[in-house]
Amino acid sequence: MRNALAALLTCLFALSCSDSTGSSSSADLVVYCSLDQDLSEGILNDFEQRTGLKIETQFDVERNKTVGLVNRIITEAKNNPRADVYWNNEIAHTLRLKNEGLTSAYKSPSAQGIPASFIDPEGHWTGFAARARVILYRTDRKGPVPNKLDDFLDPAYAAGGAMAQPLTGTTLTNATALSLIRGNQQMLDWFEQAEKAGLSFGSGNADVMRRTCNGDFLWCFTDTDDAAKAIAAGNPVAVRYLEQGDGSLGAMLIPNSISILNSGKNQGAAKQFVDYVLSVEVERRLAFSVSQQIPLHEGVAMPEGVAVPGTDYQVMDVDWAAVAGAISDRATAFQEAFVK
Amino acid sequence: MSLVLGARSARPWWSLAIVVTFVAAWIPLLPLLEPLIRFDRLSTMLDARTSGLLWRSTWISTLSALLAIAIGWPYAMLCTRWRFPGAGLFRLLMPLPLLMPPLMVAQAWFGLTGMTGISATIFTFGVCYAPLPALLVARSLGKQSAASFESAMLISPRFAILSMLRISLLPALIGGGFAFLFAAGDFAVPDYFATVGDLFHVYAAEIFGHSRNADFTAGATASLPLVLIGLLVLLGNARLLKSQLGYESGLGRHACPTNAKGAAQAILPLLLLALLAVLLIAPIAQIFFETGKQGPLSERTWSDVSRAAFQQGITDGRSSLVRTMQFAGLAGALCLLLAPLWAHLILHCRNRWRSLLVILLCLPLLVPSVALGFGSILMFNQPWLDQFYSSLFLPALLIAGRFLPIAVFILLDIMSRVPDAQEETAELAGCSYLQRLFRYRLGGHTSALWLAAGLVIAFGARELDFAILLPAANSSAAVRYYNALHFARDNFVAAYGIILVALLFLPVMFHAWWQSIRFKD
Numbered sequence: 102m103r104n105a106l107a108a109l110l111t112c113l114f115a116l117s118c119s120d121s122t123g124s125s126s127s128a129d130l131v132v133y134c135s136l137d138q139d140l141s142e143g144i145l146n147d148f149e150q151r152t153g154l155k156i157e158t159q160f161d162v163e164r165n166k167t168v169g170l171v172n173r174i175i176t177e178a179k180n181n182p183r184a185d186v187y188w189n190n191e192i193a194h195t196l197r198l199k200n201e202g203l204t205s206a207y208k209s210p211s212a213q214g215i216p217a218s219f220i221d222p223e224g225h226w227t228g229f230a231a232r233a234r235v236i237l238y239r240t241d242r243k244g245p246v247p248n249k250l251d252d253f254l255d256p257a258y259a260a261g262g263a264m265a266q267p268l269t270g271t272t273l274t275n276a277t278a279l280s281l282i283r284g285n286q287q288m289l290d291w292f293e294q295a296e297k298a299g300l301s302f303g304s305g306n307a308d309v310m311r312r313t314c315n316g317d318f319l320w321c322f323t324d325t326d327d328a329a330k331a332i333a334a335g336n337p338v339a340v341r342y343l344e345q346g347d348g349s350l351g352a353m354l355i356p357n358s359i360s361i362l363n364s365g366k367n368q369g370a371a372k373q374f375v376d377y378v379l380s381v382e383v384e385r386r387l388a389f390s391v392s393q394q395i396p397l398h399e400g401v402a403m404p405e406g407v408a409v410p411g412t413d414y415q416v417m418d419v420d421w422a423a424v425a426g427a428i429s430d431r432a433t434a435f436q437e438a439f440v441k
Numbered sequence: 442m443s444l445v446l447g448a449r450s451a452r453p454w455w456s457l458a459i460v461v462t463f464v465a466a467w468i469p470l471l472p473l474l475e476p477l478i479r480f481d482r483l484s485t486m487l488d489a490r491t492s493g494l495l496w497r498s499t500w501i502s503t504l505s506a507l508l509a510i511a512i513g514w515p516y517a518m519l520c521t522r523w524r525f526p527g528a529g530l531f532r533l534l535m536p537l538p539l540l541m542p543p544l545m546v547a548q549a550w551f552g553l554t555g556m557t558g559i560s561a562t563i564f565t566f567g568v569c570y571a572p573l574p575a576l577l578v579a580r581s582l583g584k585q586s587a588a589s590f591e592s593a594m595l596i597s598p599r600f601a602i603l604s605m606l607r608i609s610l611l612p613a614l615i616g617g618g619f620a621f622l623f624a625a626g627d628f629a630v631p632d633y634f635a636t637v638g639d640l641f642h643v644y645a646a647e648i649f650g651h652s653r654n655a656d657f658t659a660g661a662t663a664s665l666p667l668v669l670i671g672l673l674v675l676l677g678n679a680r681l682l683k684s685q686l687g688y689e690s691g692l693g694r695h696a697c698p699t700n701a702k703g704a705a706q707a708i709l710p711l712l713l714l715a716l717l718a719v720l721l722i723a724p725i726a727q728i729f730f731e732t733g734k735q736g737p738l739s740e741r742t743w744s745d746v747s748r749a750a751f752q753q754g755i756t757d758g759r760s761s762l763v764r765t766m767q768f769a770g771l772a773g774a775l776c777l778l779l780a781p782l783w784a785h786l787i788l789h790c791r792n793r794w795r796s797l798l799v800i801l802l803c804l805p806l807l808v809p810s811v812a813l814g815f816g817s818i819l820m821f822n823q824p825w826l827d828q829f830y831s832s833l834f835l836p837a838l839l840i841a842g843r844f845l846p847i848a849v850f851i852l853l854d855i856m857s858r859v860p861d862a863q864e865e866t867a868e869l870a871g872c873s874y875l876q877r878l879f880r881y882r883l884g885g886h887t888s889a890l891w892l893a894a895g896l897v898i899a900f901g902a903r904e905l906d907f908a909i910l911l912p913a914a915n916s917s918a919a920v921r922y923y924n925a926l927h928f929a930r931d932n933f934v935a936a937y938g939i940i941l942v943a944l945l946f947l948p949v950m951f952h953a954w955w956q957s958i959r960f961k962d
Contacts, residue, residue, distance in 0.1 A: 128831070137928045138921065139757065157831060159912050160920070163927035164632065165653045172654055181824050183912070266640075269653070304636040307929040312637065314736065330929055335739025 128157035130370040131183050133170050135161040136190040136357060140390055148377050154370050159184070163305045166270035167194045168432065178203055178364055185365030186374055188357065192228055193274045195358040196425030199225040205363035207372055211379035214398040219356050228356030229379055230387040230394035233342065233410060234275050235352060237313055237328040238320035241337040246320050249344050250279070253322075254291070259298035261319030263309040266302045266439045267292070268432065271324055271355050277431040278353060278417070278424050285431065289438055302439065314338060324355075326392030329407075333391055342414040351415035356397060357387075450874040451785065458782035461775070466805040466842030469816035472661035473668065473808070491647060495666050498644035501563055501631070502624040508567025509620040513575030514613045516716045519709055521579045522605060525701040531713045533953050535579065538720040539572040540945040542903040542919065544629045545938040548926060549724035552731055557638020562631045566624040568720055573623075574616025578609040580854075583695065590696035618678040622671050626809035629905055629923060636927070645906075649811045652910060657815040664812035671807035675800065725942065731935035750936035758921055758937050762944065765918040768833040769901035772840035773894040779841065780848035780893050781878055784856050787849070805843040813839060814907030836914035840901035847900070848893035855886040892952045899945045 134141050138160040145156050161170050170187070171194040177183055178201075187204075189195045198204050199221065206224035219228030238246040245258045252258045267276035280288035296302065301318065303309040309321040310328065314336040328340045344350040359378055361371045377383065381401055387394040388403050395410060396403065403409065410416045520531040538546075547565045550556055556564065585608055593601040628645035635641050644667055651660030701709050733747030787798050805813060817839060821830045829835060859882050867881045883890055905923055908914035918941050925934045 138924045139928065139930060139933070142757070157912065159915050160924065162909050162920070162924055164649070169653050173652075176657070177822070181822050181827070183822075302640065304632070304640065305927060307927055308636040311929050311931075327929065331736075334931070335736030335741075337736065337738055 129154040130156045130185050130367050130374055131159075131365070132156055132186045132188060132374065133159045133161075133174060133184040134188045135167045135170055136188055137392070140387065140392055141188065144378065144383055144386065148374060151377075152370075152373060154373070156374075161190075163307065164269070166305070167191055168269050168273070171197060174198060174203060174362065175201055178362075182362065182364035184362050185367045185371040186359065186361055188359050188378065190357050191271050191274045191355050192226070192358040192421055193277060193424040193428045195226045195360050196221075196421055197428060198360060198362070200425060203362055203364065204360040205368070207361050207375060209372070209375050209379050211376045211381075214381070214400075215379070216397060219397055226358045226360040227375070227379055228358045229397050230384050231354045231356035231397060231410070232271065232324040232326050232392075232394060233352045233354050233408075233414070233416075234271065235323065235325055235328055236320050236341040236343060237310055237323050237331060237338050238341060239313065239316070239318075239337055240339050242316075242319055244319045246341055247322075247343065248341070249349065253295045253300055254298050256298045259295055259300040262299075262321060263301040263303055263312060263318045264322035265304065265306050265309055267435045268439060270306065272306060273428065273432055273435065274355055274424060275353050276435065277428045278419050280431055281420065281423050281427060282350070285427075285434060288431075289434060292435075292438065326394060329393035330391055340408075342408070344417070345415050349415065351417040352410075353417045353419065354395070354410050357394070450868075451789075451878075454782050454874055454878075455786045458779050458786065461779060461838075462783070462802070462842060462845065464842075465775075465838040466845065467801070468820050469813050469839065469842075470804060470808060472658050472816045472819045473665055473812070475658055475662050476665060491644070491663075491666075494642055494644040494647050495670075497559075497641075498625055498667065499670060501559060501643060502566070502621045504563045505566030505570065505624040506617040506621040508563060509570040510574045510613050510617040512567060512716060512720065513571035513573065513616060514578050514609065516571065516713065516720075517575040517578035518582060518605060518609065519713055521582045522585075522696075522698050523701045523705070523709055524698040525706050525709045527710050527713075528698070531710075531717065532579065534717060534721060535575050536572050536949055537946055538569060539576075540899045540903070540949060541569065541721075541724065541942055542905070542922065542938070542945075543569045543627060544633055544905065544923065544926065545728060545942065546724050547630045547633045548731075548934070548938070549727040551634070551637050553723060553727045557634050559631075559634075559641060561634045561638070562643075565630050565634075566620065566627070568724075570616075570620035570623055571720060573619045574613040577612035577616045581609050581612040585696045587694045587696040594699075615678050618674045621674050622807060625667055625671060626807075627906075628809065628811055633926070645809050645811065648809055649906070651815065652811070657819050660815040661812050661819065664809050667809055668804075668807050672800070675803050675807060725939070728935045728938050728942075732932055732939065734931065734935075746932055747936070750932035751940070753933050754936040754940050757933070758918060758940065761916050761918040761921045762940070764833065764916050765902050766898075766944070768836040768914065768917075769840060769898045769904075771833065771837035772844070772901045773898035775837065775841040776845055776848040776897045777890060777894045779845055780852050781856075781883055781890065783845065783849045784852035785878055785882065787853060788856055799846075802849060803846045805839075806846050810843070810904060810906035811910065813843065814910035817907065817911060831913055833913055836908065836911055836917075837901075839907060839911075840904060841897065843904075844897045844900045848897050851889055851893040851896070852883070852886075855889045856882050859885075888952060888955055891955065892949075895949060895952055899949070902941070902945055 132145065134145070145158055148154070149156055159170065161167065167189060174184055174187060175198070187195065187198065204225040208224040209227060212220055212227045215227065215229060221227065236247055244261050247253060247258045247262065253262065265272040267273050276288060283291065303312065306323040306327045309318070310323045310331050312318055313321040314331050314334070325340065328338070331338050342352040344352060359375055361368065361375060365371055381398050384396040384398050384401050388396050388401060388407070393404055393407050395407070408414055516535065520528050520535065543565060546569050547561070550561065550565060582605060585605065589604065590601060593604040626645055628649045631641070631643040632646055648660055648663045651657065651663060732750045733743035735741060735743070735746055783802060787795055790798060817835065821835060864877050864881050867877045872880070903919055905919040908917045908920045909923070914920070918937070922934060922937055922941065925937065
């Protein structure tokens, strides 16, 4: 009995010493990452293999998407900052970190070729690999599918549709950008009217996508990466871009963004990592992944059938700085309206 | 504290157990005490909205516990007290549903029936936690005195059944109480059913919501009302447990299972098969089917997709599985040492001290796991604790602290049946404390010790809520599963779930195998 216990304890101690997944005690870099774990993890692993650096990663969860990690970075900065790099799957919250004075400037050479509108002039953040906000609709059922946002207010459209609550992630960013155009109260009224018209609200983009694939809804308002997954899984669905045509807003394009945190202890490794993530190679990899993220570098190949922003569809102009300034207050207002 | 002969040599070990438990189980709970010095927290804690959520969580958990009893009680009675073809197999499979991650069961039943909402949540909890009353009922009926059973049979079979019901009522209620505790603190299952159907919230989700605004102290203190409700249930359970510790229904031999005769030989296995189908077979079959499920336009076959999903599950998920097994294994090993010490200490205490120790020991089990995560971050994310905070020792300690009561209760039951005189004789013969504890108190029951550690490992491996928050546990298999489920990687999720379940079943199967070898010897 004693021998068995001793042997077991020795084995477990040896196991814990041979920690294969890294811990910051020996980590060369700490990354907080909001892009889906299964998309970002391979990229992080490849970077480790190439450079020999050990990364500790804190992944985000869908339920707290972006908001949770960003608030955590802000809170930890006051006490015991841990993260060196923040890889955000959207952009407004990264700007919020800049506004809080938590990011440091770094102009990565890998960012060459990315349009200037997706790069911070001071170098605090860089955008890459975007997604567009789209309508995903079932092709095997008849019924009206929206062409513009205000169609959501029409019961004929709304009764068959769904979107995520604007509490986290790209839906919050999208709703904040729209509220800057329409006004905060008007946006809250818009949501109320849409709900009255019969629009359903789900927890997240992937959730409403799944329910559309299951046949619960005729259409949903989601991101291109979720739509790509639904199509790849063989569901009878297709994509429609909202607000196209003369004088229309255009579809919102939301890039990933990356920034170095100024409280990080591993600034050198952080720069190396940012260079790698912003490379053409990583953008191509994300483009050909299941999520089909849209490359921002010029001339990067895209999978067949993926629409090119600006060419195949009209893109909405967004004042990201204004969105970042408003997103925290808007999140609170939406929270009060939606969490009952 | 009343101490028997030899308690002096035990004190250093008991102190060690208390110190380790203090770090593992009680330090993360300290932020919960903040309302005692900040009364404004109390006033915001229970406004109309949160009270509504708390009430909803309470009745959802109560109905879940009742359903667990309704399924677990008859299952245990049938396979413990009747002999028919396959009864042994049904007994063997009884604890397994408890080891399946509730989120996976939820996913399976949604896939099977399309059920969503509060009723689906209650059903899932009931199914997941039915083994708790079943195991306790089986234990008490396994020890029913042959004399009392046979006397009851002489009066009438109906009276014999009534006597079984009477004997197993308390264990069924205790199991239901534990089912309530687990259901009340679970955030992931209601959240899943809210995402696939109409939105609704429970109190645990309210606590989890604090991770969004990173006010972890508010998150920890928000769990206080749930802890108080849990404490009430525990106090009720403690009374019942006390009456069950070392329970023997009369002296002499135990009643043997009755041979099922006539139609009962066919009906009883069918009944149990139906219950097992609900508890285990249907969810696993559905999840297996989902490993290869595709939309109608897909050109790939089910087997191609399923194979690819399992491959991905192994290649992408291997590191998370290794990490999970590392910290869960370490937690199990800690409990191998801590649980006997705690069980022994509790046995040697007077009633009042004993109740206090049991309550303190159970506190981490009453706190929703996500609040335990908040507390750990608040207490351990300090510059001078960086290495410890990021190492897998932290999740291992937390798991050990949280599930230690389960291991202690298993051993307490076994150890209470060993006469004190045996241990005292060993001491007079010059045996050290550890020799007395492991050789004389536990010597004949090592399989119970392994079972206790195995259960801690299994519960630790499926632990999700605090793993989402803690950096050292963030790359666990449960978090990967949760993320993939919400990111709609359905085939991968199903395959990974099957792999995870196979790993969780291993300790219990190993225990069953161990037992069978011992009986052969």
